[in-house]
Amino acid sequence: MNDFAGLVAADMPRIRAELEELVRIPGCAFPGFPDADIQRACDKVVEILTDAGYASVRRLEIEGGKPAVLAEAPGPPGSPTVLLYAHYDVQPGGDESLWSSPPFEPTERAGRLYGRGAADDKSGVVIHAAVMRAFQGRPPCTVRVVVEGEEEWGGPFEQYPRSHPEVFAADAIVVADVGNARVGEPTFTTALRGMAAVTVHCRTLQGAVHSGMFGGPAPDALMALIGLLATLRDADGETAIDGITGFEWDGAQFDEQDFRELAGVEPDQPLVGQGTVASRLFSKPVVNVTGLDAPPTQGAINAVIPQATARVSLRVPPGQDAVAARDALVQHLQTRAPWGISVSVTPEAVGQGVRVDTDGPAYAAARAAMHEAYGKPAQEIGAGGSIPLIDSLRAAVPGAEILLFGAQDPMARIHAPNESVDLAELEKAVLAQTLFLQNFGLSKDR
Ligand SMILES: [Zn+2]
The missing domain is CATH 3.30.70.360 (Alpha-Beta Plaits)
Known part of the structure; x- marks a missing residue:
C-alpha cells in the first residue's frame, strides 16, 4: 500500500515552487497582451510536465489561437484512460493598487499563496504534474493531460475537441478548474449554468x-x-422569461450569511429571488x-x-x-x-451549461478518493459560472464521465484582485486526484 499522503506532503515544496514559477509569467491570451508571455508560459508548462515524468509532452498549435500542451503517460495494458484538463492562461492583473502584493509576484500570507492565476487555473497545472510524480511516471491508468492557453479569452480552442475527438478520447475527464464549496469541504461541481x-x-x-x-x-x-x-x-x-425555467437544487445548500459575505451584499440590502440560495445560484x-x-x-x-x-x-x-x-x-x-x-x-454567441451524470465508476472512484483525502464525504454543488469547453468535450467524447474538482475555493477571488490558493487545500487536491487515479485504475466494475 503506497503512502500517497506522505508522498504528496513531501512533494509540496516542489509543487509550490512550480506554481510560483507559473504565477511569475503573466500569460494573458486577450488581444493586446504580449504573445511572448503566453509562449513563455506554454514553454514552462511543457517543462513542468516533462520533469514530472510524462512519457510524451508536446505543444499543440491552435490555428488562430494560443498553443496548448498535450502530455501522456501510458498505464498498464487494459487499464482505463483519464484525461486531465487545466488552463495556463490567466485574467489580466487589473488595477495593481487594489492588490496587497503585486499580482505576478507570488506571496504567501496566512497559508494562502497570492498571485494572479495561483488558483485559476495554474493550480490545475501543478496538480496534473504532481500526480505523475506520485506514481513516479508509472500511473495505474493511462493519463492524458490537456492544458490550454486561452480559456479566459474564449478563443478557438473551445471548439477544438469537436474537430479532434481523438486527442480527448478517455473513459473519464477531470476538469481541475473549480474547487470546494469551502476550504476543507470536498466538493464535486455537478452542474454549470450556461x-x-x-x-x-x-x-x-x-x-x-x-x-x-x-x-x-x-x-x-x-x-x-x-x-x-x-x-x-x-x-x-x-427572472421571468417564458420558456426558461430552472429547478430546485437538491445537492449541498448554500448558507445565506456566507453568501452575503462572499458577494459583499450591503447590510441593509435584501437578497433577491425566491427559493434556496443554492437553487437561485446553481439551477435557476x-x-x-x-x-x-x-x-x-x-x-x-x-x-x-x-x-x-x-x-x-x-x-x-x-x-x-x-x-x-x-x-x-x-x-x-x-x-x-x-x-x-x-x-x-x-x-451574441452562447455557452452551453452542463448537468453531469454522477452514477458511473469514475465517480465512485473519485468519491472514495475525496473521502480519504479530506476525511469526510464529498458534497455536490453547482457553479454559477460557465465552462463552455465542457459542452465541446461532451460532444467529442460522449461516453466519458466528466468530473469537476480542484483546488479553488470561494475565498480564492478568481478574476479579482488578491487572487489566491490555499496551500493546504492544494495539497489535498493533489492527494484526491492521485487517489482517484489509483482507485479508478484498479476498479473492476468498468
Ligand atoms: Zn479558469
Whole structure:
C-alpha cells in the first residue's frame, strides 16, 4: 500500500515552487497582451510536465489561437484512460493598487499563496504534474493531460475537441478548474449554468429634442428601454422569461450569511429571488443588465433621449439548451416593450451549461478518493459560472464521465484582485486526484 499522503506532503515544496514559477509569467491570451508571455508560459508548462515524468509532452498549435500542451503517460495494458484538463492562461492583473502584493509576484500570507492565476487555473497545472510524480511516471491508468492557453479569452480552442475527438478520447475527464464549496469541504461541481447575451437597442427620435417643447407625445427611448428591461424580472426579482425555467437544487445548500459575505451584499440590502440560495445560484435562470449606453447624469440636459442601448446577460439553467434560452430572451425583448415601442435585438454567441451524470465508476472512484483525502464525504454543488469547453468535450467524447474538482475555493477571488490558493487545500487536491487515479485504475466494475 503506497503512502500517497506522505508522498504528496513531501512533494509540496516542489509543487509550490512550480506554481510560483507559473504565477511569475503573466500569460494573458486577450488581444493586446504580449504573445511572448503566453509562449513563455506554454514553454514552462511543457517543462513542468516533462520533469514530472510524462512519457510524451508536446505543444499543440491552435490555428488562430494560443498553443496548448498535450502530455501522456501510458498505464498498464487494459487499464482505463483519464484525461486531465487545466488552463495556463490567466485574467489580466487589473488595477495593481487594489492588490496587497503585486499580482505576478507570488506571496504567501496566512497559508494562502497570492498571485494572479495561483488558483485559476495554474493550480490545475501543478496538480496534473504532481500526480505523475506520485506514481513516479508509472500511473495505474493511462493519463492524458490537456492544458490550454486561452480559456479566459474564449478563443478557438473551445471548439477544438469537436474537430479532434481523438486527442480527448478517455473513459473519464477531470476538469481541475473549480474547487470546494469551502476550504476543507470536498466538493464535486455537478452542474454549470450556461450563458447567453444580447444587445437591445431602442431608437425613437432622429435626435434629442427639448423636453418642454416636445416631451409628452415624443417617445422617450431611455424610459422605454428601462420599462422593457424591468419586465425581465417579476416583483420578487425572479427572472421571468417564458420558456426558461430552472429547478430546485437538491445537492449541498448554500448558507445565506456566507453568501452575503462572499458577494459583499450591503447590510441593509435584501437578497433577491425566491427559493434556496443554492437553487437561485446553481439551477435557476438569471438575467442581468451588464451595460447601458445612455447620456451620463453629469451634463445631462432637459431633453427627450432619442436612443439607448443595453446589454443583457442571461445565465441558463443547467441542462437547458442555451440557444433556445437565448431565443426566448430575444422573443421576450422584441414583444414586451411598453407603449408599442419597437426595439432591435442583436444576439451574441452562447455557452452551453452542463448537468453531469454522477452514477458511473469514475465517480465512485473519485468519491472514495475525496473521502480519504479530506476525511469526510464529498458534497455536490453547482457553479454559477460557465465552462463552455465542457459542452465541446461532451460532444467529442460522449461516453466519458466528466468530473469537476480542484483546488479553488470561494475565498480564492478568481478574476479579482488578491487572487489566491490555499496551500493546504492544494495539497489535498493533489492527494484526491492521485487517489482517484489509483482507485479508478484498479476498479473492476468498468
Ligand atoms: Zn479558469
